[in-house]
Amino acid sequence: MKWLTFSILTLIFIAGSSGKNPPSAVPGNGARLFVSHFENVLGTSMELKVLAGSEAEASIAEAAATKEIARLQKILSAYDAQSEFSGWLRTSNEAVRVSPELFEVLGLFDHWRITSGGALDASAEVITKLWKQAAVHGRIPTDQELTAAVAEVRQAHWKLDSLAGTATHLSRAPLMLNSFAKSYIIKHAADAAMASGNVRAVVVNIGGDLVITGDLKEKVQISDPKADAENDPPMDQLLLVNRAVATSGNYRRGELIGGHWYSHIVDPRTGQPADAVISATVVAPNATDAGALATTFNVLSPSESIRLAAGLPGVEYLIVTSSGERLTSAGWHLLERPLAVKPGVSTHSATDFELVVNLEINLQKEGFAKRPYVAVWVEDSSHAPVRTIAIWHERDRYLPELKSWYLKYRDIYTTDKNVLSTVSSATRSAGKYTLKWDGKDDKGNYVKPGKYTIKIEATREHGTYQLMRQELNWNDTPQLINLPGNLEISSVSFDYRKKTAGN
Secondary structure, eight states: OOOOOOEEOOOBOOOSSOBSSOTTBOTTSSOEEEEEEEEEETTEEEEEEEEESSHHHHHHHHHHHHHHHHHHHHHHOSSOTTSHHHHHHTOOSOEEEOOHHHHHHHHHHHHHHHHTTTSSOGGGHHHHHHHHHHHHTTSOOOHHHHHHHHHHHTSOOEEEETTTTEEEEOOOSOOOOOTTHHHHHHHHHHHHHHTTSSEEEEEEEETTEEEEEESOOEEEEEOOTTOOSTTSOOSEEEEESSOEEEEEESSSSEEEETTEEEESOBOTTTSOBOOSEEEEEEEESSHHHHHHHHHHHHHSOHHHHHHHHHTSTTOEEEEEETTOOEEEOTTHHHHBOOOOOOOOOOOSGGGGEEEEEEEEEOOOSSSOOBOOEEEEEEEETTOOEEEEEEEEOSSGGGGGGSHHHHHHHHHHHHHSBOOOOEEEOOOOOTTEEEEEEOSBOTTSOBOOSEEEEEEEEEEOTTSOEEEEEEEEEESSSOEEEEEOOOSSEEEEEEEEEEOOTTO
């Protein structure tokens, strides 16, 4: 979890299904739901939803949330050499008075190290670094290296004095406050937004971990760990009120060594990457519980996780094993809601193909900066609109800025639009998105073979306007196409391929 500065990107996906209500309308309570997205928040992306009486009130709440995230990042980040945590790491065998937040997080790590039987440990970074260094040389760590790393993990790394409010740094092992620290920050950000004024509800989602608080029933979709695109169908959907959700898995980050994928999640007890579980989603009343358990359930065996969860009130889970087995808690089904599925009409063999669009946004390295508005869509040979794959913007009034897309879609979008539900997934890198076109039009029917044009439009307030086009033959021949980047989009690739398993 690399913690960097923030820059704004609003991201709304148009899905195959649609609803008649505008996304900002919340019937019956006199408030509206304002949605915005950010990049480079704790090294990933953030979605913020605020239920408020006006845009001005929502903006105040948004500012309060981002200010709180920045404040806590300066305390807890191991990536910022000037953070309080980094400064404390440079001390040795000295009782240092630390902030209440750092003291609390260190205490929580002590609690979860004991509760998890050692499966969750801030010094797991020792093992992570060992595997990364070995991967550079194309090998796996030796038994001797792993034994030494585990021995280093098992040391005492700090001592806390609750009366004095001090923390004494005891070891030289690299430490990272990952795992549930992100959930800790999310909860504080949500509380800050709620306390900012006339706000009815807040949803803060950073990298797939989220907190829902206030007067709002939120649909949360759970990403399929075997899917590879942002707009792939989820594997489940929940309806939640005043809950925290965290998902951890090995499907987005790790090391490829000798053609084998090794998870970035490691078992501090053995030094080995965790591979029995590929995804664990936890719903809990407390954000740090959800974050800690999601990571822990990737390390423990499924039977160990089930026993641990049984003693924790209000905790529900979905665990997916490497063999594809789904394990759920007894109360999970009470949270589930059916997924809308619109079957397509298949008439030709090209339905066995899909187009994967890998898109990377140019990110400002430091400071706040609004991200571009982006539209990705498909047109047929007569330039008629076929399918909107993604549309990213801030508020509806900014849609005309995407002038080429808006010219084609304004009448359709203003009467029949849908905002993708909040999504819980494993964390991915900031600014990097994978989108997929399954060969269906906006009505859910498969297109006929022939020539189509994929368009990517990007514009930014006080910035540039960019329009990228790529013609594609939708037939039975795979294609791989790379486009040069521009001032808003650093790179784009199109992979027209046979559909992957499960799609």
